[in-house]
Amino acid sequence: MKFDTPATTNPIDQLKVVGQPLDRVDGPLKTSGTAPYAYERHDVVANQAYGYVVGAAIAKGRITGMALDAARAAPGVITIVTAETAGKLDKGKRNAATLFGGPEVEHYHQAVALVVAESFEQARAAAQLVQVDYAKAEGAYDLAAAKQAGVEPSEGSPDQKVGDFEAAFAAAPVQFDRTYTTPDQSHAMMEPHASIAAWEGDKVTVWTSNQMVDWATTDLAQTLGLPKEQVRIVSPYIGGGFGGKLFLRADTLLAALGARAAKRPVKVALTRPMMANNTTHRPATIQRIRFGAGRDGKLTAIAHESWSGNLPGGEPEDAIQQSRLLYAGANRLTGNRLATLDLPEGNAMRAPGETPGLMALEIAMDEMAEQLGLDPIEFRVRNDTQVDPANPDRPFSQRQLIECLRQGAERFGWDKRATKPGSRREGRWLVGIGVAAGFRNSMSMPSGARVRLDAAGVVTVETDMTDIGTGSYTIIAQTAAEMMGVGMDKVVVRLGDSSFPVSAGSGGQWGANSSTAGVYAACVKLREAVAQKLGFNSADTAFADGQVRAGNRSAPLGQAAGEGGLVAEDTIEYGDLAKQYQQSTFAGHFVEVAVDAATGEVRVRRMLAVCAAGRILNPKSARSQVIGAMTMGVGGALMEELAVDKRHGFFVNHDLATYEVPVHADIPHQEVVFLEEADATSSPMKAKGVGELGLCGVGAAVANAIHNATGLRVREYPITLDKLLDRLPDAA
Amino acid sequence: MKPFTYERARSPAEAAAAAARTPGAKFIAGGTNLLDLMKLQIETPGHLIDVNGLALDKIEATAEGGLRIGALVRNTDLAADERVRRDYGVLSRALLAGASGQLRNKATTGGNLLQRTRCPYFYDTNQPCNKRQPGSGCAAIGGYSRQLAVIGSSEACIATHPGDMSIAMRALDAVVETVKPDGTARAIPIAEFHRLPGDTPQIETALEQGEFITAVVLPKPAGGTHIYRKVRDRASYAYALVSVAAIVQRDGTARVAIGGVAHKPWRVEAAEAEIPRGAKAAAAAIMAGARPTHDNAFKVTLVERTLGAVLAEARS
Numbered sequence A: 001m002k003f004d005t006p007a008t009t010n011p012i013d014q015l016k017v018v019g020q021p022l023d024r025v026d027g028p029l030k031t032s033g034t035a036p037y038a039y040e041r042h043d044v045v046a047n048q049a050y051g052y053v054v055g056a057a058i059a060k061g062r063i064t065g066m067a068l069d070a071a072r073a074a075p076g077v078i079t080i081v082t083a084e085t086a087g088k089l090d091k092g093k094r095n096a097a098t099l100f101g102g103p104e105v106e107h108y109h110q111a112v113a114l115v116v117a118e119s120f121e122q123a124r125a126a127a128q129l130v131q132v133d134y135a136k137a138e139g140a141y142d143l144a145a146a147k148q149a150g151v152e153p154s155e156g157s158p159d160q161k162v163g164d165f166e167a168a169f170a171a172a173p174v175q176f177d178r179t180y181t182t183p184d185q186s187h188a189m190m191e192p193h194a195s196i197a198a199w200e201g202d203k204v205t206v207w208t209s210n211q212m213v214d215w216a217t218t219d220l221a222q223t224l225g226l227p228k229e230q231v232r233i234v235s236p237y238i239g240g241g242f243g244g245k246l247f248l249r250a251d252t253l254l255a256a257l258g259a260r261a262a263k264r265p266v267k268v269a270l271t272r273p274m275m276a277n278n279t280t281h282r283p284a285t286i287q288r289i290r291f292g293a294g295r296d297g298k299l300t301a302i303a304h305e306s307w308s309g310n311l312p313g314g315e316p317e318d319a320i321q322q323s324r325l326l327y328a329g330a331n332r333l334t335g336n337r338l339a340t341l342d343l344p345e346g347n348a349m350r351a352p353g354e355t356p357g358l359m360a361l362e363i364a365m366d367e368m369a370e371q372l373g374l375d376p377i378e379f380r381v382r383n384d385t386q387v388d389p390a391n392p393d394r395p396f397s398q399r400q401l402i403e404c405l406r407q408g409a410e411r412f413g414w415d416k417r418a419t420k421p422g423s424r425r426e427g428r429w430l431v432g433i434g435v436a437a438g439f440r441n442s443m444s445m446p447s448g449a450r451v452r453l454d455a456a457g458v459v460t461v462e463t464d465m466t467d468i469g470t471g472s473y474t475i476i477a478q479t480a481a482e483m484m485g486v487g488m489d490k491v492v493v494r495l496g497d498s499s500f501p502v503s504a505g506s507g508g509q510w511g512a513n514s515s516t517a518g519v520y521a522a523c524v525k526l527r528e529a530v531a532q533k534l535g536f537n538s539a540d541t542a543f544a545d546g547q548v549r550a551g552n553r554s555a556p557l558g559q560a561a562g563e564g565g566l567v568a569e570d571t572i573e574y575g576d577l578a579k580q581y582q583q584s585t586f587a588g589h590f591v592e593v594a595v596d597a598a599t600g601e602v603r604v605r606r607m608l609a610v611c612a613a614g615r616i617l618n619p620k621s622a623r624s625q626v627i628g629a630m631t632m633g634v635g636g637a638l639m640e641e642l643a644v645d646k647r648h649g650f651f652v653n654h655d656l657a658t659y660e661v662p663v664h665a666d667i668p669h670q671e672v673v674f675l676e677e678a679d680a681t682s683s684p685m686k687a688k689g690v691g692e693l694g695l696c697g698v699g700a701a702v703a704n705a706i707h708n709a710t711g712l713r714v715r716e717y718p719i720t721l722d723k724l725l726d727r728l729p730d731a732a
Numbered sequence B: 001m002k003p004f005t006y007e008r009a010r011s012p013a014e015a016a017a018a019a020a021r022t023p024g025a026k027f028i029a030g031g032t033n034l035l036d037l038m039k040l041q042i043e044t045p046g047h048l049i050d051v052n053g054l055a056l057d058k059i060e061a062t063a064e065g066g067l068r069i070g071a072l073v074r075n076t077d078l079a080a081d082e083r084v085r086r087d088y089g090v091l092s093r094a095l096l097a098g099a100s101g102q103l104r105n106k107a108t109t110g111g112n113l114l115q116r117t118r119c120p121y122f123y124d125t126n127q128p129c130n131k132r133q134p135g136s137g138c139a140a141i142g143g144y145s146r147q148l149a150v151i152g153s154s155e156a157c158i159a160t161h162p163g164d165m166s167i168a169m170r171a172l173d174a175v176v177e178t179v180k181p182d183g184t185a186r187a188i189p190i191a192e193f194h195r196l197p198g199d200t201p202q203i204e205t206a207l208e209q210g211e212f213i214t215a216v217v218l219p220k221p222a223g224g225t226h227i228y229r230k231v232r233d234r235a236s237y238a239y240a241l242v243s244v245a246a247i248v249q250r251d252g253t254a255r256v257a258i259g260g261v262a263h264k265p266w267r268v269e270a271a272e273a274e275i276p277r278g279a280k281a282a283a284a285a286i287m288a289g290a291r292p293t294h295d296n297a298f299k300v301t302l303v304e305r306t307l308g309a310v311l312a313e314a315r316s
């Protein structure tokens, strides 16, 4: 189905099932520990052996020698694979560094050997006996130092100049110029990367944990030099990804190589201490923001420049994206610069670009409002735009940012905010509230699905879409139930298998809207097939309560399927509506913090997100996405930082004891409100995404609340207490 | 994990004798620290002596009016003991500020005293570390040292003792009771139990090879207001950046031990005379000679400010 004109009324608009706050269909499996995650797929193939990854001990250089004899002789060892013995390997299109290093080492903990043994413990013990000698090379590990040599990258937002920023800035009565930094961050999802691979002749099947089944299939085939048809990827349950599992990673490749060498199925999981350096991370940024404004609080000049670093072939962290679109202003300058760094590969992490971009931009907006003597919400309202500022003929398809902020202000008690920072004290606590705008573009991706109807009236949906804990199973079932007029109990959803139609996958918050639109398209075809089979006029056929009706004729849905069943398959594809309209999602994020006046410890007390993000397919799972994202935002604001050892080029705090993320006990009260919306330009579902929106802006809202509480600005994330300590009021 | 043999000890003296007899032997109590270190191949014992069956899980009154805490009393039980909560509040609070409920249910009094550092380089076997591999160097010096020691450190090691319970015990003047492989018992004042790193950071306590902790004895209650204040990056669950264990008397005198700053619970008795003069003076005396790194210089300020907050709380 080609979606190239805005949606009109369609069966989804009934909202009998779609839009309802239904429980997750996979909930019982998850809460009872019976959802089959990759590493525990003992059932799928017999005789599994265990692979353990040896990671490089240097960041850059060459392997000069490897002594494997002791490891080979260790109890239980079946085989050891190295790049030397693995055979010729290509590199997947989406990998910057090769996944299997040697003799060249491109980053710390890059996989350089896989030890395969009868048990996990034996593989681990033997891996410790692998002796690797290295010739270390000089590398660049410090973004601040490498920044000068940054170049305009070929990926990400290109430089944009609108009007004449320099002149407008110079002429502006009120000027603002500040630099912000955000650190490298780790996805730190619960389930580490894990895969089981089994060969049958020259065909390989991998049970894994991957957000984008088709990318993994394509890139594994390419790396192994196989035709794509000989690779099958199965990824039905994923214990979190946050972008860390968008790509083919070492676990999958090494499981395949290990299984080939061992001549039996091999499973490989990355250990927690390997995750930070072996896999990808969100790259650090240095961002400079300049504003020029009139005394009326209208921005006349906006510049946002961002520097990040990556391995050769890696992409920039596109932190300036939102600044092209979020606020009005006639003169604009935005651009990324990318430096070469020899740290592990930087890549997408939840809301790449906008997360760090808004962490900076939305503090800057707060600072500028203060400088102008304006309320931060009022300042944002004054600079709202309903069109793409660089291209005024291009409107936003929908934009309710002002409503998000106004409604949030009302609900959160914004009028009780102390206008003088540092003036509200409750015992040992300095209390403040902060606001930030949330913004995330809403992308649509082609997405396919197959729907099958059987004689019992059961509808089975198959698509390679993934559920990374987001609720895909549920909203896909809701879509099929709505379209076919059946209850949720009559829908079976099967996901995450490369033998199913290629979907949008889970990333960039496009998954929910795109994958359900693909299911919608397939269901439209199935409805036509049903009507035809029953000899009904398809134009006026209604599907409800398990019945098909046209005029005064009616038949049970299953009757159309007959014994052989009915199958329909389709893919949603998009015309240029996304070019005609800017499709984005918006939020107002509100946060209250208390800061210990003596120690600078920050405690978040309350949070609210008011979101405008198209039709909400399931308010319950959407809310759960947003509160999870808000929690991640608190982590980014207050504690998450991969600490770089700038001498040796690696992330030092590579476990969950030292890379701290907030847990339930750190997050007291969260409220989420969705504004009533349905965006006819986005897809037949009229939905957008919320999973990343919930994160975008949260960090700055926390930072602004800290400022309101203490009067102190911190422009270097995370805002740990040491950055406040010296400037807090004198302790007792 | 290296393969190991395993036995269950039948008495403290036998446990000690077995540990001395078998090279590379280690006791295992709750296992919450030891097992993690074994999985990472940081500890590689060839033999484990399980001491969990020993009847050392009681808290008993001593003739001197104090308490004898068996080495196997779990952190949860110790924190919840009525006498501890009433007379040694600082200890109860320190325990509850540590780890998580699940860990405290397993962790023992003896094992907690011996928990090893959380220096991140100690955990990465690719990196040189004098504590893990004597003589290999110290990767933390000149590296990422935000969590590490600011005082009492050496050219060989700047790690901290990460515990909470021991900080309170230091303020309480506890005594560690042990039995040696030859069957003799001894009592080690907590002040002498943990050591500074010097040039042998791998030697962390006064215990000899095979020596087994049987109990920790608390002297009779000191009265006063008991406060344990732990400052950390994550409110719910994290090691201390700095912690303060304080017992403050009505007359303004106090005993104070500091956690998170040194290779041992940090207490300078001589400096306690300064406390009535205020936190600034007291902290200056307690932290005299501090040699922080660039990353952790803030801890010196943090000690002063936290001590100030603690003394203010005691006054109010």
Ligand SMILES: Cc1cc2nc3c(=O)[nH]c(=O)nc-3n(C[C@H](O)[C@H](O)[C@H](O)COP(=O)(O)OP(=O)(O)OC[C@H]3O[C@@H](n4cnc5c(N)ncnc54)[C@H](O)[C@@H]3O)c2cc1C
Binding pocket: A657, B026, B027, B028, B029, B030, B031, B032, B033, B034, B035, B036, B051, B071, B097, B098, B099, B100, B103, B106, B107, B108, B109, B110, B111, B112, B113, B114, B115, B162, B163, B164, B165, B211, B212, B213, B214, B238, B239, B240
């Ligand atoms: C995730 C996590 C978070 C934590 N957070 C904190 C925290 O915030 N604050 C804190 O203080 N601690 C914290 N801990 C550490 C925890 O307190 C210790 O792991 C625990 O106290 C160790 O006790 P155990 O009985 O399990 O010791 P084990 O692991 O069994 O043993 C530890 C060591 O002591 C030796 N040993 C044990 N008993 C004896 C004995 N009777 N005589 C001689 N030697 C003995 C063992 O041989 C071993 O070397 C944390 C631990 C984890 C895993």
Ligand code: SF4
Binding pocket: B117, B119, B120, B121, B122, B128, B129, B130, B131, B132, B137, B138, B139, B140, B141, B156, B157, B158, B159, B201
């Ligand atoms: S500080 Fe101590 S524990 Fe850390 S690396 Fe240096 S020697 Fe090892």
